[in-house]
Amino acid sequence: MAIETTTLGVLxxxxxxxxxxxxxxxxxxxxxxxxxxxxxxxSFINTMASSVLIAIIVPMAVSGDLGALxxxxxxxxxxxxxxxxLPAIAIGLLTAALVRYFG
Amino acid sequence: xxxxxxxxxxRNVRLEFLRLLPISLFVVAFGAAFGLAAIQKGLSPLEAxxxxxxxxxxxSQFAAVDMWGAQVSVLPMMAVVFAINSRHLLMGAxxxxxxxxxxxxxxxxxxxxxxxxxxxxxxQDYQNGRHNLEVILGGGLVLWLAWIVGTxxxxxxxxxxxNPKALGLDMVLGCFLFAMALGGKKSPRVLVAWLVAGVAxxxxxxxxxPNMHVVVGALAGGVIGLFWLEPKPQxxxxxAEGDHGH
Numbered sequence: 001m002a003i004e005t006t007t008l009g010v011l012x013x014x015x016x017x018x019x020x021x022x023x024x025x026x027x028x029x030x031x032x033x034x035x036x037x038x039x040x041x042x043s044f045i046n047t048m049a050s051s052v053l054i055a056i057i058v059p060m061a062v063s064g065d066l067g068a069l070x071x072x073x074x075x076x077x078x079x080x081x082x083x084x085x086l087p088a089i090a091i092g093l094l095t096a097a098l099v100r101y102f103g
Numbered sequence: 104x105x106x107x108x109x110x111x112x113x114r115n116v117r118l119e120f121l122r123l124l125p126i127s128l129f130v131v132a133f134g135a136a137f138g139l140a141a142i143q144k145g146l147s148p149l150e151a152x153x154x155x156x157x158x159x160x161x162x163s164q165f166a167a168v169d170m171w172g173a174q175v176s177v178l179p180m181m182a183v184v185f186a187i188n189s190r191h192l193l194m195g196a197x198x199x200x201x202x203x204x205x206x207x208x209x210x211x212x213x214x215x216x217x218x219x220x221x222x223x224x225x226x227q228d229y230q231n232g233r234h235n236l237e238v239i240l241g242g243g244l245v246l247w248l249a250w251i252v253g254t255x256x257x258x259x260x261x262x263x264x265x266n267p268k269a270l271g272l273d274m275v276l277g278c279f280l281f282a283m284a285l286g287g288k289k290s291p292r293v294l295v296a297w298l299v300a301g302v303a304x305x306x307x308x309x310x311x312x313p314n315m316h317v318v319v320g321a322l323a324g325g326v327i328g329l330f331w332l333e334p335k336p337q338x339x340x341x342x343a344e345g346d347h348g349h
Contacts, residue, residue: 002174010150013175017167018157020181024188025214028195029202037200043328049197049226050293051300051324052190053284055317056219058301059308060277071274075281085282086125092278093129096271 066103071096109204112237119224119241126220127249129275132267134253137164139261141254144171148258155254159218159247161276163187166314186314193321194222201225201234216243219276223283230287292331300324 003009035041061072075092082088134155141151146168158164163184170180195202195214202210213236221242228235267273287293304320311319 001178002176004174005145005171007147007150009175010146011153013167013177013180014150014154014157016177016181017154017163017184020184021158021160021163021188021191022215024185024191025195025217026211028192028197029199029210029214031192032196032199033203037203039332040329042200043332044325045197045199045328046230046333047293047296047328047331048193048321048325050230050284050287051296052193052197052317052321053223053280054297054300054324055304055320056190057277057281057284058304058320059316062305063308064274067268067271068274068277071271071278072281075278076285079282079285083286085279085286088282089126089275089278092281093271093274096274097269100269100271 065100067096067100070099107204107206109201109234109236111205111209115235115237116241119221119235119238120245121241122238123221123224123242123245126275126279127245129272129279130220130246130249131253131256132270132272133161133275134250134255135257135261136253136267136272137161137168138254138257138259140165140257141168142258142261144168146171148255151258152251152254155251156247158184159216159250160184160188160191161250183314186312189315190219190317190321191217193318194219194226197226198222198229198236198239201229201236205236213239213243216240216247218243218246220246220279223280227283227287290333292327292333295331296324296327299327 003013005013032045057072061069071092074095075088078088078091079085137155138148138151141154141164142148146154154164166183166187167180170176170183195217198217202213205213216239221238224238224242225235228238284297300320300323303323304316307319308316
């Protein structure tokens with residue numbers, strides 16, 4: 001099925017995107033509300049939570065350009081040294097910009 | 104004791120709004136890049152702004168707009184949007200230990216504002232023993248407003264930001280999430296889970312259909328936690344809650 005991108009069609013597409021995204025925002029909590037949280041389940045979701053970040057970042061680092069990789073490395077090193085997120089992020093972005101400018 | 108013991112602090116909501124204000128400035132730039140892309144693909148300014156307001160999920164909006172033409176195939180678009188946003192399922196589930204202490208209406212209301220950055224802060228705080236749903240609301244609001252404002256700027260003045268990559272702006276979210284990950288607790292268990300998550304997500308990215316790598320990697324990391332339990336989490340949690348004066 002395809003929708004023509006007339007004004008009405010676009011509104012329909014946006015509504016479909018909104019509902020699809022809403023399902024993902026609500027779905028995890030909805031399913032969890034039927035489970036009893038044992039220490040094992042809690043351990044699973046805690047470990048999964050910190051793994052989400054790694055699962056986003058690693059392919060980003062590998063598939064991106066040199067600037068992307070440099071930004072992540074610079075952010076990581078800065079974070080371990082100064083332990084403050086905002087400066088670490090700023091250093092990461094600056095590194096990406098510099099690598100891309102000179103690269 | 105009430106059935107829903109979570110004490111919502113409105114003062115903290117304001118604090119968390121301000122705490123995520125700096126990162127939201129970057130989100131404005133991201134939103135502008137989206138607004139520009141949407142216009143170039145033939146959406147009207149108001150349509151692009153409406154989409155950012157109701158969908159509020161950047162990566163999936165970029166992907167959907169990329170599929171735009173005279174016609175849009177509904178099922179493929181839904182599949183892409185669902186796959187990219189399926190990480191929300193896991194993020195929401197990970198907040199459930201806190202959200203179960205909140206009345207149902209408010210629980211799902213909060214989830215309307217669930218996105219990567221405010222979730223990452225909340226999850227990090229939770230690892231460190233602090234229950235923080237206020238950041239989902241306060242931080243979510245500032246991120247949402249920034250996304251809408253950014254989109255509006257992009258559709259009307261997008262030409263000013265021709266190449267956000269040159270400024271490193273495409274890396275804002277990646278760097279933010281990485282900083283959050285490193286700011287969390289790092290036990291041997293977590294490091295092993297990260298290793299497994301990293302390898303699994305790479306494998307999924309390489310060999311599985313697109314956009315599945317986040318969920319695959321996160322679940323693979325979670326399996327480590329399923330079999331490798333932290334010693335006496337109960338005791339530690341009650342101590343942490345005692346510290347907050349419950």
